[in-house]
Amino acid sequence: MNGSRLLLSLLKDYDIEHIFGLPGESSISLYDQLKEGEIRHIVTRDERNAVYMADAYAKLTYKPGVVEGPSVGSVYMLPGVAEAYKSSTPLIVITTDTPLYGEKENYLTALDQTSLFRPITKETITIYNIQELPHAIRRAFRLSTSGKPGPVHLRIPLDILEGELEGNVELKAQKEFSKYPAQRPLADKEMIKKAVNLILRSEIPVIICGQGALYSMAWDEVIELAELLGIPVGTTITGKGCIPETHTLSIGVVGGRGGTSFSNSIVDKSDLIILVGSNTDSANTYNWTIPSRGKTIIHIDISEAEVGNNYDSINLIGDAKATLREIINEIKSNEKINKKNIVLDGNVFEQRLSEEKREVVNPLRFIKELWNLSPEDAVLIADPGVGAIYTAAFYKAKRAGRYFVFNYGVGGLGYSIPASVGANFARPNSLIFSLSGDGSFGFSAGELETIRRVNANVVIILFNNGSYGWIRAEMRARGKDIVGTDFSSPDYVKIAEGYGLSAYKITNDEEISDTLKRAIKNTPSLVEVIVEPEDKFVPPVMPWSKRFL
Structure with missing residues (x-):
């Protein structure tokens, strides 16, 4: 050969x-x-x-x-x-x-x-x-x-x-x-015992899961540990899915990307943080203030480069799933297991969701409608911007596992449309949503041909605000003039139809439900959603806005 x-x-x-x-x-x-x-x-x-x-x-x-x-x-x-x-x-x-x-x-x-x-x-x-x-x-x-x-x-x-x-x-x-994790190394047992002692002595512990917990498929252990002691669970934006966010112990996404004042306040009040598979980067921790560096922290991660890198912590270097299992076994062997008396008012989250009427589409309303219409096994892939932030904060994970994909390693534009093709072959029986933006669309429009050619079961949600909206908001937050962010809007519906996709346009909240139903029925499809730039309707990104949850 x-x-x-x-x-x-x-x-x-x-x-x-x-x-x-x-x-x-x-x-x-x-x-x-x-x-x-x-x-x-x-x-x-x-x-x-x-x-x-x-x-x-x-x-x-x-x-x-x-x-x-x-x-x-x-x-x-x-x-x-x-x-x-x-x-x-x-x-x-x-x-x-x-x-x-x-x-x-x-x-x-x-x-x-x-x-x-x-x-x-x-x-x-x-x-x-x-x-x-x-x-x-x-x-x-x-x-x-x-x-x-x-x-x-x-x-x-x-x-x-x-x-x-x-x-x-x-x-x-x-x-x-041929698969990962190929091996599951266990953290040092003496360090595990030290961590367990801290957990049992704490009064208000919180678990925060990063993407490493998903790579390790550790969600069963996360849920079991949380339920064993009554510990609230938050995730970073890339760790979303480590617990169903309909669970009574879920506080949703925390930190500076998709975190809300509700979830971040729980972290702020805690006396112990258990980090699972998090690289503790600046975005997920809001520049290492959520959690603050003054907190007592247990950090579980397979990477010796990431464990204890940004926090003074009890460091458990090992596979997240295997190490959590050992922690659970150690706790269960203890004579006294006292559940934490932590009360989470889940209704607060729902009651304070903004239903503010806009001249165009309210992204919060859109995400709620998308949640209502999505199957439990739907996969959501979101580019940085409107799609990622509103999904992270307000789309509740319906089940545990990897159903959300965000490219917040570097965070470049143009990821979700091509990534939806890979997702289609990875999960051929699932509906795939690509939540993109008009800025991202310019990077990856050619892959609409690929989506049509392979007949992918994909719905592209294209948020159109006529600009690089994230940069507009950041310029405004820094007190700068908004320069070099705006561009014209072509006819995205005609472009999609030219590639052979079903295409639709939503200009107000009343059109959301019926249009989404048609797009889901007629995949592959594209739905253009007219929204405001992030500097005009500010998403839950710290420190842009104080009016979000």
């Missing part, structure tokens, strides 16, 4: 079913083998968007997402790989290349891919001969799915793909690394 055939055979050994990407001159040999169809290849319209598809696919399947791109497109993949690296998404990023022996001879499309990918991957591996492929694939999957997960880059020159393998492949696939 040649190198391309060997590569696909090795990927199949790791149970890979889908690859996202698009062809180039350096990858023609690979595409010659992809025609066999043993692994489904999803052709995309942009290399960055291919990475976003693989990113969402990995988040929703608990398998590494595989993306490939030609040498000329390798630079376009970088924004997607950077997002995956910062958000710890396990990816196998394959770039084909010109022959390395011509690297200094000005081969067209040749460039130093290794230097490009090194800062934003767990490792970058260059293949110098075909016999190295099995070892490289084994290493890539092992690194991607173990410890703190993340992307691994494979650089494969075209002469390797076209070369013939001599002899047999001796290295077999390490099947345990």
Whole structure:
């Protein structure tokens, strides 16, 4: 077999079913083998968007997402790989290349891919001969799915793909690394006992789950621990789904992105914070004030780089699910288990939801209607801006698990539309909502063709405020003039229809319900929603507004 055939055979050994990407001159040999169809290849319209598809696919399947791109497109993949690296998404990023022996001879499309990918991957591996492929694939999957997960880059020159393998492949696939978490290391038992003593002595503890709790699939343990002692549970925006937000102990999203005054006040009143799988970044903690650095904190995380990084805490380095299970067992072995007397007035949250009438659509009203019409297993993918913030704060998770995807590792625009394609293949029986904005749409409009071609069960919600609204609000918050944020609005309905999607437009609150029902029935579809920029109808983002919950 040649190198391309060997590569696909090795990927199949790791149970890979889908690859996202698009062809180039350096990858023609690979595409010659992809025609066999043993692994489904999803052709995309942009290399960055291919990475976003693989990113969402990995988040929703608990398998590494595989993306490939030609040498000329390798630079376009970088924004997607950077997002995956910062958000710890396990990816196998394959770039084909010109022959390395011509690297200094000005081969067209040749460039130093290794230097490009090194800062934003767990490792970058260059293949110098075909016999190295099995070892490289084994290493890539092992690194991607173990410890703190993340992307691994494979650089494969075209002469390797076209070369013939001599002899047999001796290295077999390490099947345990075909999914994540591949291993579940347990935190030190003495540190666990120390943490348990703190939990039992505390009067007002709060659990805050980050995205790492979702990667670890730790939601059963989170709920069990919360119910065992009566502990309220909040999440970061990327950890949303670690507990059903209809649960009596859920306080919703906390922090500076999607947190409300209700949820943040619970954190502020607490005497112990149990952080689970959180990298404690500036946005999720509102610059390390929610929780404040004066709090007593237990921090559980698999990454030694993140545990105790921003807080003076009791550090439990290990898999979240395994470590929480040990904490629960330790608590249950205790002679006295006293539930905390913490009363949460869940009605306060509902009573104070704004029903303020606007000249255009009220995003809070829209999210409530979307919640009413969405199936329990619907997947919501939101770009930064109106879609992400209102969803985080006001769309209550109906069940525990990964049903929300936010790209707040880096937070670039244009994620949700391509990511919805990856979600469609990850959850083929679920309805996928892409909550995008007119700013994001300009980055990813070409993937409407992909959505139509694969007949994805996707509803794109396009919030149109004629601007980069988030930046307008930030300029206003800083007392600056609003400059360089506004742009014209094309006919988004006609654009979507031109790509073959069903398309609708909502201009006021009365149109929301009926229009959403039609869009859900006639997927793939796009719904344009006319809203105000964030500086005119301020979302729950600290410190922009004090009038939210």
